Amino acid sequence: MERRTIGAGALEVGAVGLGCMPMSWAYSGSRQRGDESLRAVHRALDAGSSLLDTADMYGPFTNELLVGRALKERREDAFVSTKVGLLVGEQHIVANGRPGYVKRACDASLRRLQTDVIDLYQLHRADPEVPVEETWGAMAELVRAGKVRALGLCAVGARGGRRFGGLYDGTIRQLRRVQQVFPVSAVEAELSVWSPEALDTLLPWCEARGVGFLAAMPLGNGFLTGTLTPGQGFEPDDMRARHPRFTAEMMAANQPIVVGLRRVAARHGEAVTAAQVALAWVLAQSRHVITVPGAKRERWVKENAAAAALRLTPQDLTEVAELPGAQGSWE
Numbered sequence: 001m002e003r004r005t006i007g008a009g010a011l012e013v014g015a016v017g018l019g020c021m022p023m024s025w026a027y028s029g030s031r032q033r034g035d036e037s038l039r040a041v042h043r044a045l046d047a048g049s050s051l052l053d054t055a056d057m058y059g060p061f062t063n064e065l066l067v068g069r070a071l072k073e074r075r076e077d078a079f080v081s082t083k084v085g086l087l088v089g090e091q092h093i094v095a096n097g098r099p100g101y102v103k104r105a106c107d108a109s110l111r112r113l114q115t116d117v118i119d120l121y122q123l124h125r126a127d128p129e130v131p132v133e134e135t136w137g138a139m140a141e142l143v144r145a146g147k148v149r150a151l152g153l154c155a156v157g158a159r160g161g162r163r164f165g166g167l168y169d170g171t172i173r174q175l176r177r178v179q180q181v182f183p184v185s186a187v188e189a190e191l192s193v194w195s196p197e198a199l200d201t202l203l204p205w206c207e208a209r210g211v212g213f214l215a216a217m218p219l220g221n222g223f224l225t226g227t228l229t230p231g232q233g234f235e236p237d238d239m240r241a242r243h244p245r246f247t248a249e250m251m252a253a254n255q256p257i258v259v260g261l262r263r264v265a266a267r268h269g270e271a272v273t274a275a276q277v278a279l280a281w282v283l284a285q286s287r288h289v290i291t292v293p294g295a296k297r298e299r300w301v302k303e304n305a306a307a308a309a310l311r312l313t314p315q316d317l318t319e320v321a322e323l324p325g326a327q328g329s330w331e
Contacts, residue, residue: 001048001308004290006212007150007185011119013079015283015308017051018044018301019216019294024063027238027294034066036297041070043298045077047305053188053214053292055083055124056109057093064112072114081120081186081214082109083154085127085135097127099138106142120186122152123178132174133181140182151182152214155189155202168202175205188214191289193224193278194245194257194326199285207288218282218291220326223251225275225300226258244328253327260323264316272310275300279307281320 001014021027023037041052052070054063064082071078084105087094109118121139126132142148155171166172168189175184187206191198195217206213219225221240231248234241245254261274268277275293282291293304312320 001305003048004212004287006120006290008183008210011079011150011185011212013051013290014048014305015290016049016279016305017053017079017081017214017290017292018049018304019292020052020054020063020067021058022294023066023296025058025060027240027296033296037066038069040296040298040301041067042074044295044301044305045070045074047302048308049301049305050077050079051081051214051290051292052078053081053216054113055086055122056105056112057083057086057088057124060088061112064109068112068114075115079119080113080115081122081152081188082113082118083122083124084109084139085124095125095127095129097123097130097132097135099134102135102138103142106139106147110147117146118148120150120152121148122154122186122188124154126174132177136178136181143182150185152186152188152212153178153184155187155198166201167197168200171202172205179209184209184211186212186214188216188292190217191215191282191285192218192220193261193281193320193323194220194254196321203286203289207286211288213286213289215282215289215291217294218279219275219293219304220278221246223254224258224261224278225273226262230255245326247329250327250329254324257323257326260320264312264319267316268310273303275303276307276310277312277316277320279304280310280312281317283308284312284317 003012004015054067087096139151189198230251240246261277265272265274265277279291295301
């Protein structure tokens with residue numbers, strides 16, 4: 001698989017990574033099977049999808065434990081990214097950026113992941129009660145201690161933010177602040193055909209500074225794969241059950257996006273899918289982009305990895321960029 005670099009340290013990873021969250025968190029619980037997910041992780045590593053993206057809050061904790069089972073056998077094949085800064089309660093999620101907590105959380109993640117170093121340690125969310133410089137400084141100490149290789153920041157944003165100014169203005173302000181403390185190697189943010197807002201300011205900010213961009217949700221929470229049916233319903237624990245783009249009405253309204261992706265895919269052969277076109281389009285936006293599609297089955301992992309070899313033509317790229325914007329129930 002094509003390799004791309006993250007940050008000034010030139011850490012190399014496969015252009016298509018693996019988002020491990022769906023294996024343990026936020027999607028249909030009845031379809032989460034540990035052994036099946038473990039096989040998916042191994043298939044990803046076999047295909048060159050070396051970046052494994054997890055977080056201590058996924059589960060919570062169980063996702064890191066799952067990834068750790070794979071790392072125990074194949075640490076040299078993997079680039080491990082995990083996150084810190086969010087605590088999960090019964091009905092709520094809160095931020096914790098206190099330096100002491102960050103250091104304890106890192107040690108706990110290392111134990112669960114069964115490794116002695118985390119390749120990329122990301123701040124999931126800044127704690128409004130703690131100056132972000134203090135949190136970042138604690139994370140920088142972990143690098144100096146040899147427990148972490150590089151630091152990253154997850155972007156703060158919300159769909160529809162253009163109506164209230166720049167979607168990622170707050171994230172860029174945070175990035176400027178933490179850069180004064182220790183270099184940022186990567187930024188993780190949503191980027192897909194139906195959520196392209198990061199192209200406006202956030203990706204250019206990363207490109208100008210040699211910062212890697214991890215494209216989260218590049219398949220639009222599964223919608224851009226074309227495998228979901230409007231009105232199919234979601235289990236109560238599935239975040240799409242409360243998502244404004246996944247009501248039956250909005251899924252039907254957004255079908256032209258999938259139709260357009262399929263039209264482009266057909267020009268590249270019967271084996272090419274809408275999902276692969278969606279991933280290839282994101283990868284084509286910049287050499288600094290690494291896509292991190294979530295998956296929990298070998299079939300989807302294999303399909304996603306193959307997208308790294310798909311080369312879209314200028315016509316394809318223009319056609320995809322001109323597809324209708326996504327609609328949500330609030331609009």
